[in-house]
Amino acid sequence: MSxxxxxxxxxxEVFAALAHPKRLEIIxxxxxxxxxxxxxxxxxxxxxxxxxxxxxxLKARGLVHCDKCGTFCHYRLTSPDVLETCEIVRKxxxxxxxxxxxxxxxxxxxxxxxxxxx
Numbered sequence: 706m707s708x709x710x711x712x713x714x715x716x717x718e719v720f721a722a723l724a725h726p727k728r729l730e731i732i733x734x735x736x737x738x739x740x741x742x743x744x745x746x747x748x749x750x751x752x753x754x755x756x757x758x759x760x761x762x763l764k765a766r767g768l769v770h771c772d773k774c775g776t777f778c779h780y781r782l783t784s785p786d787v788l789e790t791c792e793i794v795r796k797x798x799x800x801x802x803x804x805x806x807x808x809x810x811x812x813x814x815x816x817x818x819x820x821x822x823x
Contacts, residue, residue: 718766721766722765722766722768723791723794725759725762727751727755728759731749731759731763732763732769732782732787732791734749735781735782736782736787736791738781739772739779740779740780741778741779742778742780745780768782768783768787769783
């Protein structure tokens with residue numbers, strides 16, 4: 706496997722980890738400060754098992770780190786770049802929404818074609 710193929714496969718794995726709304730929500734909360742799994746359960750409304758599964762995916766992709774403190778794990782983002790990546794994607798989505806809105810406005814201004822009677 707070429708280095709390029711490996712590189713793109715790694716990119717795909719990270720984006721796959723980011724491709725779930727609840728994982729993005731967890732990243733949002735971890736961007737504010739570190740949290741325990743119990744806190745994330747309360748914040749997201751997910752079961753503890755479900756939060757744990759999402760955290761495991763994020764940890765496996767190197768996006769989240771667990772600091773053990775006694776019997777608790779405090780989860781945090783591994784880098785501010787994780788939030789920056791999410792912000793870049795958010796801006797892309799907003800730009801697409803603006804383009805879509807502009808196209809709809811342009812289409813609304815077009816005079817509809819009328820069929821001429823034959």
